[in-house]
Amino acid sequence: MERKYITCDTELCTGCGLCEMVCSAEKEGVFxxxxxxxxxxxxxxxxxxxxxxxxxxxxxxxxxxxxxxxSMDEANNVIxxxxxxxxxxxxxxxxxxxxxxxxxxxxxxxxxxDLCEGRSQPKCVEVCPKKALKVSTFEIEAQVxxxxxxxxxxxx
Amino acid sequence: xxxxxxxxxxxxxTTREVRVEELSPSVLKGYLGGVGLxxxxxxxxxxxxxxxxxxxxxxxxASSGLGGTTIPTANKHAVATKSPLTGLxxxxxxxxYWSLSLKRTGFDALVITGAAASPTYLFIDNDIVHFKKADxxxxxxxxxxxGNIKREIGDSRVMVASIGPGGENLVRYACITNDxxxxxxxxxxxxxxxxxxxxxxxxxxxxxxxxxxxxxxQRLSFALIEKTQGGGTKKYRELGTPGNVLMLNSLSALPTxxxxxxxxxxxxxxxxxxxxxxxxxxxMACAACSVACGHIYTVPDGAYSGVQWELDYETLFAxxxxxxxxxxxxxxxxxxxxxxxxxxxxxxGGCVAWAMECxxxxxLSGEDTEGIELTFGNYEALLQVIEKIGTRSGIGGLLxxxxxxxxxxxxNGSEKWAMHAKGLEFPGYDPRAMKTxxxxxAVGLRGACHNxxxxxxxxxxxxxxxxxxxxxxxxKLKEQEDFAAVLDSLIIxxxxxxxxxxxxxxxxxxxxxxxGLEMSPAELKTAGERxxxxxxxxxxxxxxxxxxxxxxxRLFTDPITEGEGKGTVVTExxxxxxxxxxxxxxxxxxxxxITADKLHALELNDSIASLEGLRxxxxxxxx
Numbered sequence: 001m002e003r004k005y006i007t008c009d010t011e012l013c014t015g016c017g018l019c020e021m022v023c024s025a026e027k028e029g030v031f032x033x034x035x036x037x038x039x040x041x042x043x044x045x046x047x048x049x050x051x052x053x054x055x056x057x058x059x060x061x062x063x064x065x066x067x068x069x070x071s072m073d074e075a076n077n078v079i080x081x082x083x084x085x086x087x088x089x090x091x092x093x094x095x096x097x098x099x100x101x102x103x104x105x106x107x108x109x110x111x112x113x114d115l116c117e118g119r120s121q122p123k124c125v126e127v128c129p130k131k132a133l134k135v136s137t138f139e140i141e142a143q144v145x146x147x148x149x150x151x152x153x154x155x156x
Numbered sequence: 157x158x159x160x161x162x163x164x165x166x167x168x169x170t171t172r173e174v175r176v177e178e179l180s181p182s183v184l185k186g187y188l189g190g191v192g193l194x195x196x197x198x199x200x201x202x203x204x205x206x207x208x209x210x211x212x213x214x215x216x217x218a219s220s221g222l223g224g225t226t227i228p229t230a231n232k233h234a235v236a237t238k239s240p241l242t243g244l245x246x247x248x249x250x251x252x253y254w255s256l257s258l259k260r261t262g263f264d265a266l267v268i269t270g271a272a273a274s275p276t277y278l279f280i281d282n283d284i285v286h287f288k289k290a291d292x293x294x295x296x297x298x299x300x301x302x303g304n305i306k307r308e309i310g311d312s313r314v315m316v317a318s319i320g321p322g323g324e325n326l327v328r329y330a331c332i333t334n335d336x337x338x339x340x341x342x343x344x345x346x347x348x349x350x351x352x353x354x355x356x357x358x359x360x361x362x363x364x365x366x367x368x369x370x371x372x373x374q375r376l377s378f379a380l381i382e383k384t385q386g387g388g389t390k391k392y393r394e395l396g397t398p399g400n401v402l403m404l405n406s407l408s409a410l411p412t413x414x415x416x417x418x419x420x421x422x423x424x425x426x427x428x429x430x431x432x433x434x435x436x437x438x439x440m441a442c443a444a445c446s447v448a449c450g451h452i453y454t455v456p457d458g459a460y461s462g463v464q465w466e467l468d469y470e471t472l473f474a475x476x477x478x479x480x481x482x483x484x485x486x487x488x489x490x491x492x493x494x495x496x497x498x499x500x501x502x503x504x505g506g507c508v509a510w511a512m513e514c515x516x517x518x519x520l521s522g523e524d525t526e527g528i529e530l531t532f533g534n535y536e537a538l539l540q541v542i543e544k545i546g547t548r549s550g551i552g553g554l555l556x557x558x559x560x561x562x563x564x565x566x567x568n569g570s571e572k573w574a575m576h577a578k579g580l581e582f583p584g585y586d587p588r589a590m591k592t593x594x595x596x597x598a599v600g601l602r603g604a605c606h607n608x609x610x611x612x613x614x615x616x617x618x619x620x621x622x623x624x625x626x627x628x629x630x631x632k633l634k635e636q637e638d639f640a641a642v643l644d645s646l647i648i649x650x651x652x653x654x655x656x657x658x659x660x661x662x663x664x665x666x667x668x669x670x671x672g673l674e675m676s677p678a679e680l681k682t683a684g685e686r687x688x689x690x691x692x693x694x695x696x697x698x699x700x701x702x703x704x705x706x707x708x709x710r711l712f713t714d715p716i717t718e719g720e721g722k723g724t725v726v727t728e729x730x731x732x733x734x735x736x737x738x739x740x741x742x743x744x745x746x747x748x749x750i751t752a753d754k755l756h757a758l759e760l761n762d763s764i765a766s767l768e769g770l771r772x773x774x775x776x777x778x779x
Contacts, residue, residue, distance in 0.1 A: 015440050030364035031224055
């Protein structure tokens with residue numbers, strides 16, 4: 001199974017942050033961007049982008065965990081958090097280059113995107129009003145890039 | 157309680173005393189939040205007759221009732237204070253992530269009183285209030301102030317609402333800016349903030365928001381988000397509000413050269429279509445808004461090459477056609493400059509246009525303007541004058557007062573073309589071509605305003621002769637004002653008002669599911685009426701008189717010069733007729749005051765009579 005992740009098209013993203021609100025409501029039952037598994041970054045007045053776990057091949061979060069609370073579920077290609085083992089130390093949060101992991105203070109364990117397992121597609125992707133979010137794979141994204149490049153090279 | 161917090165934070169800048177007061181569910185339900193709650197709290201906390209620049213004038217920030225959720229467009233906030241521009245109620249809305257942070261502070265409103273001894277900013281870290289020195293920020297624009305505060309606190313998630321040099325210099329129409337380019341623009345709330353030496357309010361809020369029935373709120377939100385991608389918001393999503401330019405121009409309703417004309421022969425040059433084709437860089441949204449109306453434009457070449465700023469119709473009209481300017485680069489630069497100084501673009505355009513007419517008619521000389529050739533269409537002069545207003549230097553000192561005060565100081569007949577009602581400069585619709593709107597501008601509770609008194613809805617409905625004022629418009633305007641008050645308090649953005657089949661039924665249900673406070677459609681509608689009446693009660697207490705509900709002389713004497721409706725003026729008879737009709741529809745006295753019956757019907761007698769400083773029936777109302 002190809003590794004999937006949520007990607008954001010910055011051309012389409014308007015910075016509304018509905019993805020964060022929808023995610024925290026769906027997963028935690030409250031509206032709270034800090035408890036979302038996808039996070040919006042506003043760089044300036046024209047650039048916004050949402051970021052969720054990319055399920056890296058080499059997973060620094062898993063390596064960083066001193067208590068072996070994180071593991072890659074190879075069958076489903078998501079990262080599992082063993083809540084019994086996680087103590088909320090935050091090493092994985094620091095290890096992640098994308099800020100994709102956050103701590104839920106009430107459960108004292110970390111949370112990250114699981115692509116809304118069990119749903120046909122992640123809730124944020126479903127709700128994004130501008131269709132800026134989608135579930136994709138490296139292979140698909142690379143092919144899109146190749147086609148775009150080929151089109152540009154042959155259009156003149 | 158769900159969604160609401162049931163408490164407000166009162167901050168005294170003089171004593172640095174901070175206290176929490178409770179808000180009952182009945183007040184929250186009765187005033188909803190936003191403008192309604194802010195107006196109610198202003199009534200309560202402002203001493204009667206307070207000077208707008210006195211430390212005792214409270215500056216109230218109220219959260220959106222429905223904000224902090226997935227309900228689209230609800231992340232807004234209202235600011236209310238006694239306006240230094242009108243001397244009556246000043247209320248203004250802004251939106252986005254600062255509003256969301258305000259909602260998540262754990263308070264339904266902030267009431268700021270007193271004045272700091274030296275420049276100060278507040279940092280409210282969830283519920284801890286820090287008073288911070290702001291001497292190093294004084295004199296800076298909002299953009300720089302936001303960045304500095306975020307760096308200083310060391311957290312880019314901190315959201316900042318601040319004033320620019322215009323607010324510091326007490327320009328009477330200074331605004332409060334948050335999220336870089338969102339403003340509580342009208343009525344001079346920023347000047348009141350400046351008078352308190354309060355540079356900014358920084359918020360770090362991490363509190364979760366809970367609703368009464370999450371599944372139902374989610375279901376309704378998603379359906380609404382879906383609807384906001386349809387025809388009801390097409391205009392806002394595609395060309396954005398600048399699309400109004402050509403539409404209003406064709407209706408003889410695009411105020412040009414300080415309302416000397418009602419259409420602009422160069423409108424094509426500043427149209428939404430041209431902006432989209434040549435200048436559009438990106439369309440952005442406020443927090444949790446699925447519409448995205450924020451059109452950001454970049455100047456591609458010339459002297460202002462690279463200047464990037466957001467324009468909406470009102471800014472475009474005020475700094476463009478109203479000043480006779482058709483140079484888009486100049487307009488974008490002027491908008492950026494207004495936002496740097498933190499001054500309302502509509503009032504700024506109104507003041508400059510008035511001054512341009514004074515200059516052309518010889519009432520202001522080159523000496524008065526320090527050599528600036530202040531003629532219509534001269535965008536470089538516009539830019540120079542904006543700087544003078546922001547710093548209150550030279551002619552800017554006069555123009556910083558707003559057209560009402562400026563024209564009474566200058567005199568010589570310049571009052572005739574001072575285009576304001578109760579001190580608030582006109583927005584971009586010509587009342588001669590829209591008579592229900594004319595009524596709304598005349599009676600509007602915060603002065604001339606298309607947002608609070610959207611009479612144009614009737615004029616544009618195709619069901620009336622928009623060039624004629626007649627009986628029946630009063631009831632229509634009342635309905636529209638009350639609807640606007642509900643939207644401004646819930647807060648739901650007006651740009652999705654057409655996304656409902658049966659607004660009061662749908663939204664009363666949504667409100668009930670979100671807050672757990674059972675609301676009927678009739679109660680929601682009454683809330684709108686209550687909110688407008690509390691604003692009226694405030695105005696009556698602060699010195700509003702019968703006769704203040706009126707329009708500037710130009711509209712009665714100078715007709716539409718060409719196009720559809722050529723020759724039309726507003727007649728005193730038709731305006732009087734509509735005003736009488738409106739007072740009657742409101743259930744007020746023939747002199748425009750609230751009756752005892754109305755106070756009882758709206759349950760204002762309890763709240764108002766019990767409020768400090770007012771004994772209803774004696775002090776204010778001549779019942």
